[in-house]
Amino acid sequence: MHEREFRAFVSIAELGRMDQAAQALGYSQPAVSYQIKCLEQSLGTELFVRDSTGSRLTREGRMILPSARAMLALYDSIKSVVAA
Template sequence: MHERELRAFALIAEIGRMDLAAKELGYSQPAVSYQIRCLEQSLGARLFNRDSTGARLTREGQMILPSVRALLVLIDNIKHMSDRSLRENEDRRPVVALRN
């Protein structure tokens, strides 16, 4: 499982269409379809029922969606803390004057 697969899953579940989710994520629709296939394969479950009108969560997809959303919040928090820590460390670095 990869973060991009989880993000695609959560956004498709919210929007209900792979093409619109792909556009919002900045990926092609085939790339997002591939991410979902990989996620489904790693979980051993079909997550969406797909048809010409869009993609609807299966029972399994509905069951994992809350956990995926919680995981994405944790990932975002970790990234935020890491970014903040890096900025704070950069602010603490001594300024070194260059001599000519």
């Protein structure tokens, strides 16, 4: 599991679409899709239901979203301490 995978996860959860998340993150849509695939494989569960209207969190995705946000906040905090 990598920071980029969790950033992609949170961005898709917030925006509801992989293409919009990719644009917001500055990645290609296939790169974001791959990051989610890797995260899902690492966790052993699907995080999104994908359809023509976008991506919706699964039950498991909803359960880990608060932890993913907290982890990214902590990671950003650590980066700011090191940069100071």
